Amino acid sequence: MATRFSSEQKRTMGLLTAPFTYAILLLAVPLLAIVLFSFWTQDFMEVNTTFTLDNYREIAEKPIYFSLLQRSLFVSFCVTLVTVVLAYPVAYFVSFKVQPSRKSLWLFLITIPFWTSYLIRVFLWKVILGYNGVINSGLINLGIIEEPLTFILYNVNAVIITLAHAFAPFAILPIFVALEKIDRSLLEASQDLGESKLMTFLRVTLPLSMPGLVAAVLIVFIPTIGDYVTPELMGGAGGKLIANMIQVQFLQLNNAPLGAALAIVAMLSVTAISLFFVFLNRRWLRGRS
Amino acid sequence: MSALIQLTAVQKYYGDYHALRDINLTINEGEFFSLLGPSGCGKTTLLRTIAGFEGVSEGAVMIAGKDMSDVPPNLRPTNMVFQSYAIFPHLSVAENVAFGLRKSGMGKPEKAAAVKDALNMVGLDGYGDRAAHALSGGQRQRVALARALILKPKVLLLDEPLSALDKKMREHMQVELIRLQRAVGITFILVTHDQEEALVMSDRIAVMFEGEIGQLADPESLYRRPNSRRVAEFIGKMNFINGTASATDEGAKLLVPGLGKCTIPAEQFPQGVTTGDVAIGIRPETLAVLFEGDKAPRFEAEAVVDEVVYYGDMTYYDVRVAEVEKPLTIAMKNLIGRPVLDVGAKTRIAWDERSLVVF
Numbered sequence: 001m002a003t004r005f006s007s008e009q010k011r012t013m014g015l016l017t018a019p020f021t022y023a024i025l026l027l028a029v030p031l032l033a034i035v036l037f038s039f040w041t042q043d044f045m046e047v048n049t050t051f052t053l054d055n056y057r058e059i060a061e062k063p064i065y066f067s068l069l070q071r072s073l074f075v076s077f078c079v080t081l082v083t084v085v086l087a088y089p090v091a092y093f094v095s096f097k098v099q100p101s102r103k104s105l106w107l108f109l110i111t112i113p114f115w116t117s118y119l120i121r122v123f124l125w126k127v128i129l130g131y132n133g134v135i136n137s138g139l140i141n142l143g144i145i146e147e148p149l150t151f152i153l154y155n156v157n158a159v160i161i162t163l164a165h166a167f168a169p170f171a172i173l174p175i176f177v178a179l180e181k182i183d184r185s186l187l188e189a190s191q192d193l194g195e196s197k198l199m200t201f202l203r204v205t206l207p208l209s210m211p212g213l214v215a216a217v218l219i220v221f222i223p224t225i226g227d228y229v230t231p232e233l234m235g236g237a238g239g240k241l242i243a244n245m246i247q248v249q250f251l252q253l254n255n256a257p258l259g260a261a262l263a264i265v266a267m268l269s270v271t272a273i274s275l276f277f278v279f280l281n282r283r284w285l286r287g288r289s
Numbered sequence: 290m291s292a293l294i295q296l297t298a299v300q301k302y303y304g305d306y307h308a309l310r311d312i313n314l315t316i317n318e319g320e321f322f323s324l325l326g327p328s329g330c331g332k333t334t335l336l337r338t339i340a341g342f343e344g345v346s347e348g349a350v351m352i353a354g355k356d357m358s359d360v361p362p363n364l365r366p367t368n369m370v371f372q373s374y375a376i377f378p379h380l381s382v383a384e385n386v387a388f389g390l391r392k393s394g395m396g397k398p399e400k401a402a403a404v405k406d407a408l409n410m411v412g413l414d415g416y417g418d419r420a421a422h423a424l425s426g427g428q429r430q431r432v433a434l435a436r437a438l439i440l441k442p443k444v445l446l447l448d449e450p451l452s453a454l455d456k457k458m459r460e461h462m463q464v465e466l467i468r469l470q471r472a473v474g475i476t477f478i479l480v481t482h483d484q485e486e487a488l489v490m491s492d493r494i495a496v497m498f499e500g501e502i503g504q505l506a507d508p509e510s511l512y513r514r515p516n517s518r519r520v521a522e523f524i525g526k527m528n529f530i531n532g533t534a535s536a537t538d539e540g541a542k543l544l545v546p547g548l549g550k551c552t553i554p555a556e557q558f559p560q561g562v563t564t565g566d567v568a569i570g571i572r573p574e575t576l577a578v579l580f581e582g583d584k585a586p587r588f589e590a591e592a593v594v595d596e597v598v599y600y601g602d603m604t605y606y607d608v609r610v611a612e613v614e615k616p617l618t619i620a621m622k623n624l625i626g627r628p629v630l631d632v633g634a635k636t637r638i639a640w641d642e643r644s645l646v647v648f
């Protein structure tokens with residue numbers, strides 16, 4: 001089939017070649033490698049490349065994997081909830097209460113946590129939450145508690161706090177953008193039609209900021225499942241998550257195929273939950289209009 | 290007719306900027322009232338102080354005898370049609386129209402019926418299920434109108450509601466609005482910068498300049514007897530000639546260079562009889578080009594055609610008259626058999642001292 005391309009099509013293809021190659025090399029190839037690995041097995045030092053579902057069978061049979069995945073999803077869910085609930089008021093404040101000329105300054109300030117490395121921020125939380133940390137010694141000096149609190153470090157709570165802080169800007173920015181796009185005369189129209197400020201928020205601002213909220217939820221929820229540094233450092237024995245297990249399989253137990261299968265399972269769970277959330281949201285929005 | 294809205298000595302400052310200067314205004318029940326003025330003169334600001342979106346710096350706004358200073362917009366008996374229409378993009382047409390009915394205590398079927406009626410009234414029956422974004426500009430405007438009218442407000446505030454429409458649609462909607470206003474008997478306050486629109490639609494017009502009201506009158510008085518030069522220049526077109534006046538018992542003797550002498554009564558001096566150098570205003574349609582055989586009913590003068598602008602139904606001539614520094618614009622109807630003169634043609638023009646206004 002000798003199809004002739006117009007010069008415009010040729011130019012478009014020329015322009016697309018580079019990014020397309022880039023995307024294939026950086027996204028599709030690693031993903032395919034993981035998928036392939038998950039159907040192979042590890043024979044001591046070598047990888048056996050005969051196709052098998054053994055890895056998935058093992059994951060389904062041993063309860064440890066399921067409970068880790070469950071805990072991971074729970075932590076991600078909590079982190080998402082905390083982050084978005086805290087981010088919304090901040091985004092709202094910057095969008096509605098800050099003078100237009102100061103908004104970029106505020107956004108700049110919000111990104112300050114990014115200036116230090118992720119690891120350093122995690123360690124900072126260790127200093128704050130630790131047994132002799134800022135919170136405990138502060139409360140003891142104030143005479144509010146006698147013994148240091150132990151439920152704030154080396155468990156799931158510490159993981160949630162640290163991750164929620166790390167992802168805050170990711171949640172604030174999409175919500176801010178969605179709020180910025182709302183035509184202010186719509187809010188006045190709602191008040192003009194008899195609604196109070198609170199009802200105006202519920203009937204106009206919130207539904208119109210939904211796209212930003214959905215983006216924030218996905219942006220926080222999806223990467224937190226894959227995070228293993230924070231649970232490693234902050235989670236203690238009871239705070240390990242599925243990502244830690246994947247890391248252990250790949251690096252310590254030298255069982256890349258099982259690690260790959262775990263990664264695929266985790267990925268599919270996240271995809272399923274995200275799609276379900278987006279779908280619910282669509283339904284909800286459509287149900288209202 | 291009783292007073293519905295009263296503004297007394299209203300001042301509004303934005304920081305140092307004095308946006309409303311001593312506004313005193315009474316608007317009656319059932320009136321079609323217009324705020325007319327050039328861009329930035331404070332029309333929207335005035336409307337927003339009535340709606341409650343802006344507080345006043347000094348003075349008082351009363352609606353139906355109640356002081357509105359502590360009443361937020363949602364509790365005022367006013368509804369507004371915004372310049373941008375402000376249609377809720379996440380709701381359908383019917384939901385937009387029903388938005389304000391939440392606290393009305395109506396049941397679902399009642400609400401649906403009310404929405405249907407309101408959409409009928411603005412000529413949008415059957416559009417209820419449309420998404421708000423799938424509407425044309427004119428349809429949006431009518432949805433905004435229905436959404437406000439369904440609440441049966443005492444006052445409907447309209448901020449340049451027709452400015453985004455094309456000429457045909459605008460003229461159509463002007464007639465619709467007048468018809469609607471007569472049908473529902475609600476007080477309409479219309480903001481516009483289009484003087485023709487204000488003249489066509491209003492019972493009374495307030496002309497605003499730089500935050501103050503220049504003149505408040507019915508359309509005819511406003512057009513015929515503008516009380517200042519800036520109102521005269523803003524409303525319609527007016528030729529100005531420098532002349533001299535000398536007072537008499539009933540008015541003044543006027544010397545109009547190039548045109549002649551005449552006597553006019555004091556009422557043609559909106560700012561009182563002045564003597565000496567005066568500015569004489571003449572509307573283009575009160576002058577006439579005389580064709581062969583025509584006789585001027587009052588006065589006539591020699592002129593040379595300087596410019597011809599053909600409008601179809603009208604022809605606008607700019608003519609030069611000796612001793613008059615600027616060409617005079619004359620509007621002539623293109624009647625059957627009447628020729629259109631060429632540039633440079635010598636002609637005579639007719640004028641009438643009764644149509645002059647002198648400042």
Ligand SMILES: Nc1ncnc2c1ncn2[C@@H]1O[C@H](COP(=O)(O)OP(=O)(O)OP(=O)(O)O)[C@@H](O)[C@H]1O
Pocket residue numbers: 303306308326327328329330331332333334335482
């Ligand atoms: N929030 C504000 N802060 C400062 N100045 C303002 C504010 N709102 C309006 N102004 C100023 O007040 C003046 C009047 O504004 P307004 O919007 O009432 O004009 P307008 O007559 O409606 O004009 P247009 O026909 O262009 O809509 C303008 O000069 C404007 O710059």
Ligand SMILES: [Mg+2]
Pocket residue numbers: 332333334
């Ligand atoms: Mg305006």
